[in-house]
Amino acid sequence: MTRLSVNINKIATIRNARGGNMPDVEKAARDCEDFGAQGITVHPRPDERHIRYSDVREIRPAVKTEFNIEGNPIPSFIDLVCEVVPDQVTLVPDAHDAITSNSGWDTLANRDFLTDVCKLFRSKGIRTSIFVDPDPAMVEGAAACGADRVELYTAAYAEEYPLGPEKAVAPYLAAARKAKEIGLGLNAGHDLNLENLEFYIRTIPWTDEVSIGHAIICDALYMGLEKTIQAYLSKIDIF
Template identity: 70%
Template sequence: MTKLSVNINKVATLRNARGGNNPDVLAVAHDVEMFGAQGITVHPRPDERHIRYQDVRDLKPLITTEFNIEGNPIDSFVDLVLEVIPKQVTLVPDGHDQITSNHGWDTIENKGFLTDICKTFRDAGIRTSIFVDPDPKMVEGAKACGADRVELYTEPYASQYAADRAAAIAPFIAAAEEARRVGLGLNAGHDLSLENLQYFHEMIPWTDEVSIGHALICDALYLGLQETIKQYLLALK
């Protein structure tokens, strides 16, 4: 079964826009789990414009499902992950001023750096996933770096889905098959939604986990959080 990990960054964005603690990030994480999601994802950035480092610390003892922390492995991020010890860390090549993630790692060019980072986290007992574009060479490179999984950057799939979903999914199938061939676990995320998730899952049913935040929180404004999570889980069956 493909697990649903809910990225709660947007909840923190809304909280930070007004100050105070409304909405309560910790309470939302609890409710997300109670409504059936199998994981919580956060992506703390150095400017803390949404999830703050302290949120990550506060969430750890409360989460009963899988905790996934994603981000660029700068020194402060590495220190935070080693302090918190989540189930999974996802390495994302974000610049400090990026609005959102927009590409995966070049696992060949950055092999030395990523190999050292993967070893650091794996020595701490943390499953390590590398965020990559849907390119079999990048997937193979992630294996060479010592990663446990890759997360496929799915924005290109989402943006092309309406025009030609078969063409949109094709490179992701190739990358997913390479992950399976080399023995890597498979995650996916970025702009997956109720519109395109079911087809993605039908075509790549061996996906271990999808991480979904922006679209899910937007849907919850209309459907409510509980019903939204129910519908995303149904799309993964």
């Protein structure tokens, strides 16, 4: 069964826009779990425009399912991960000024660096996932770096889905098959939503986890957080 990890960054964005502690990010994480989410994802960035490093420290003890920290493994991020010891760390090559993640790693060109990072996190007992574009060569490269999983960057799938689901998912299926062939776990994330999620999971049912944040918070404005999480779970619990 594919697991749903809710990215709560956007909840922190709303809080930060006004100051104070409304909405309460830690409570939101607990509520998401109570509503059925099987994991919580945070993506702290150096400018702390949404999730702050202090949030990560505060949220960690509250999460009872799976805690996933995403981010670019700069020294401060590495130190944070080693301090709080999440269940999973997802390595994302986002620039400090990126609005959102916009590409996967070149796991061949960055092999030495990623190998060192994976080795460090593995020594702490942390499962490591590398964010990659849907390219079998990048998937193989992630395995060579010592990653436990890859997370396929699904923005292109989401963009192309309305024009033809089969064509949109084809490169992801090829990359996912390569991951399965070489024994890598498989995650997916970015721009997955209630419209395109079920088709993706039906096509690649061995996906271990999807990480979804922006769409969930947008839908929750109209449906409420509990009903929204249940709706997303219904799209992945289909077998």
